[in-house]
Amino acid sequence: MSPREVVERFGRAERWVHHATALLMLVALGTAALLYFPPLSALVGRRALVRTVHVWCGFALPVPIVLGLASRAFRADLGRLNRFGPHDWAWLRRRDRRAVRAGRGVVPVGKFNAGQKLNAAFTAGAVLVMLGTGAMLTFPGPFADRWRTGATFVHDWLFLVVLVVTAGHLWEASRDRGALTGMRTGLVPRDWAARHQPAWLDGVEASPDAHGAESVNPPPGKG
Amino acid sequence: MAGRAVRCSNGRVDEERGAPVGRRVVLGMLGLGAAGIAVGASAQEGVNKALAPVAPLGDVLPAAGGFRYYSVVSSVRKRTLAEHRITVHGLVDKPRAFGAADLAALPQTRITRDFQCVTGWRVPDVMWAGVALPDLLAAVGVKPGAKAVRFRSFDGEYTESLTLEQARRRDVLVATEMLGKPVTHDHGGPVRLFVAPMYGYKSLKWLGGVEVTDRVVPGYWERQGYDVDAWVGRSNGRSDEPT
Numbered sequence: 001m002s003p004r005e006v007v008e009r010f011g012r013a014e015r016w017v018h019h020a021t022a023l024l025m026l027v028a029l030g031t032a033a034l035l036y037f038p039p040l041s042a043l044v045g046r047r048a049l050v051r052t053v054h055v056w057c058g059f060a061l062p063v064p065i066v067l068g069l070a071s072r073a074f075r076a077d078l079g080r081l082n083r084f085g086p087h088d089w090a091w092l093r094r095r096d097r098r099a100v101r102a103g104r105g106v107v108p109v110g111k112f113n114a115g116q117k118l119n120a121a122f123t124a125g126a127v128l129v130m131l132g133t134g135a136m137l138t139f140p141g142p143f144a145d146r147w148r149t150g151a152t153f154v155h156d157w158l159f160l161v162v163l164v165v166t167a168g169h170l171w172e173a174s175r176d177r178g179a180l181t182g183m184r185t186g187l188v189p190r191d192w193a194a195r196h197q198p199a200w201l202d203g204v205e206a207s208p209d210a211h212g213a214e215s216v217n218p219p220p221g222k223g
Numbered sequence: 224m225a226g227r228a229v230r231c232s233n234g235r236v237d238e239e240r241g242a243p244v245g246r247r248v249v250l251g252m253l254g255l256g257a258a259g260i261a262v263g264a265s266a267q268e269g270v271n272k273a274l275a276p277v278a279p280l281g282d283v284l285p286a287a288g289g290f291r292y293y294s295v296v297s298s299v300r301k302r303t304l305a306e307h308r309i310t311v312h313g314l315v316d317k318p319r320a321f322g323a324a325d326l327a328a329l330p331q332t333r334i335t336r337d338f339q340c341v342t343g344w345r346v347p348d349v350m351w352a353g354v355a356l357p358d359l360l361a362a363v364g365v366k367p368g369a370k371a372v373r374f375r376s377f378d379g380e381y382t383e384s385l386t387l388e389q390a391r392r393r394d395v396l397v398a399t400e401m402l403g404k405p406v407t408h409d410h411g412g413p414v415r416l417f418v419a420p421m422y423g424y425k426s427l428k429w430l431g432g433v434e435v436t437d438r439v440v441p442g443y444w445e446r447q448g449y450d451v452d453a454w455v456g457r458s459n460g461r462s463d464e465p466t
Contacts, residue, residue, distance in 0.1 A: 036285060042409045045294035082245035115235035125252030133254060137342075145461050150263030151341040154256055156285070216294040 007193050007204055009182040011109075013071030018183060025123075028057040028137035029166060032159055058134045061127050080111050087199065088114035096153040100195045107154050108199040120168055130155060265404060271347070281301040290346055292339070292409055297428055299378040304405060304413035309397070313373075313435035316364030318465065325413070327397060329354045329362060334394055334419060337466045339455045341422040341444075345463070351417045352400035357391045359433070371439040374416055377431030383442035383452065385425070387435075394419035395429065419466060 010018075031054035033045050044050065068074040091097045091107045091114040099106045107113075112120070136143055136151040143151070171178050178192035192200040259266070285291045312318040319325075330388070331381045334354040338346040365387070372390040374383045389395065396417040405411030409430025418425040424444045444455055445451050450458040456465045 036291075037283060038285065038290070039283065041292040041294065043298075045297045045299070046297055047293050081241050083241040084244035085241035088241065088244075117245055118248065121248035122252070124245070125249040125256075128249065129252055129256035133260065136260070141460070145343065145463060146264040147260055149267060150260035153263030153267045154259035154344050157259075158256070160284075180331065 006187040007190050007201060008186055009188045009193070010077075010186045011071070011073045012186070013068055015183060015186055017064045017071075017074055021061065024057045024061045024064070025166065028054060028061060029159075029163060033163075036156070036159065052096065055134070055138055058130065062131065065124075065127075077111070080116050080147065084114065084117065085110070088117065091115075102140050103133055103191060104194050104198045105196055109197050110203070111197055111199050111200040113196070115172075122165055126158060126165075129158055130162070133158075139211075207208035224457065236426045253424075285344065290410065291340065291342075291344060294378070296378050296380045299376075299408070301408045302377065302413055302429075304399065309414055309430060310432060311359065311363050311433045311435075313433075314366040314369040314437065315360075315435050316366060319363055321359070323413075326354050326397065328352050330358050332358070332393065332396060334396065334417075336394070336419045338426075339422060339466050341424060341449060341453070341459050350400075350402055351396055351398045351419075352403075353396045353398035353414070353417070355393050356395040356397060356416075357393065359397055360390065360435070363435075365435055368437055369435045371436050372438050373431035373434045373436050374430060374442075375434070376427055376428045376429040378429050380441070381427060381429070381443045383425055383427040384436075384445075386437045386439055386452075389418075389452075392420070398435075418453075420455060422449075422455055422459065424449060425453045443444070 031050050034050050035054060041047070063162050083088075087108045087110070090107060094107065097107055133151040133155040136148060137155060140148050147196070173183070178188050178196065182188040182192075190201070193204075231380075242435045278402045281318060308320040308322050309326070310320045331352060333350065335348055338349045343389070355373070370387055371386060372385050374385075376382070385395065396419070398415050398417040399413065400406060401410055401412075406415055411426075411430070414430045416425070416427040416430050427442075439451060441451055454465070455461075456463045
């Protein structure tokens with residue numbers, strides 16, 4: 001395979017942060033389901049053990065992200081996920097957002113599309129809110145009853161939303177081999193990138209220090 | 224979240240110059256979360272009332288208002304009312320095992336009260352029926368020197384205690400019916416305790432044994448730090464409305 005046929009999408013740090021967060025999130029959601037849905041609770045019981053696993057996973061959830069901040073590539077991805085350009089609003093508005101013309105996506109999507117950006121922002125917000133309310137439920141001592149009931153209310157209902165959003169994220173990923181490969185190996189096929197992230201691909205290929213772009217680096221010459 | 228434009232190895236710089244929507248979403252969610260904590264107690268009451276007509280929803284979705292299932296063991300074997308026996312022993316005149324027919328032969332008591340969990344959830348107006356504990360104790364005769372009553376679940380793990388004075392209240396039931404039907408296994412059937420004025424953990428599920436003792440022995444949750452005298456609104460640092 002020639003180096004131009006695949007493009008590096010994620011480095012080791014970005015993938016590690018993703019996988020560690022994903023694992024913690026899935027265990028937290030799984031144990032939450034066992035604690036919360038009465039038929040599952042009745043099936044599994046062992047409340048003390050399930051609760052302990054749930055609480056530890058919950059408190060550990062932000063750790064991979066915080067550690068990831070040491071990586072320049074991960075910080076750059078956070079910057080990209082944060083910012084919405086005109087093409088992101090267009091991507092959200094247009095019905096043909098995933099349309100491809102001549103092998104390229106019609107919307108000039110960067111490294112992440114607007115849906116991925118919203119998913120990342122929602123997940124970050126949800127982790128923080130669940131962390132705060134979860135801490136109140138784990139250490140209820142200093143809080144008045146109404147606050148504790150309020151924290152339960154938020155923790156319960158947001159859990160259901162997180163469950164739906166995470167299922168949606170997994171559903172979208174499972175339908176797209178390129179995306180799965182990209183997160184697993186860090187590399188995506190060039191034609192996949194052209195269809196999904198045309199503007200990002202242009203940036204990669206124009207950038208002199210990017211993977212597989214050595215050939216476009218002009219040889220040193222006389223000014 | 225990096226708010227500044229960062230030139231990086233494989234991306235376009237202009238993408239990072241757009242509006243910081245991600246940060247706004249996160250801050251918005253934090254705001255909503257805080258508001259939810261502040262008004263959640265009233266909001267949950269509203270949800271419970273609104274969803275009361277579809278009560279079965281609460282059986283699968285506790286946030287819709289209903290009982291939550293807490294079991295401290297892996298599984299509890301099912302027992303039918305027909306095969307089940309409640310043994311009553313300890314400081315009593317006539318130790319005895321009570322089957323379904325024996326319980327039915329005793330005076331029956333019906334009470335309707337809210338069920339309040341120490342973790343905050345409350346199920347309004349639950350109707351219970353069964354034998355008032357003082358009637359059961361009278362049937363076996365309590366010996367002088369008895370100070371307390373200890374209860375045991377047939378799950379093998381769970382225990383609870385009441386003082387003799389508490390156990391002689393008319394609103395403490397050995398319940399065989401809940402909401403007009405036999406108590407189901409998941410709700411602690413075929414026979415469970417219902418201690419109306421106290422938090423839910425005192426209402427021991429899967430009642431198997433009743434022992435009259437000379438002192439109060441702290442039960443499962445009480446060894447984990449919950450109050451032994453678990454009056455709703457006057458214990459465990461909570462101020463719920465009494466049930």
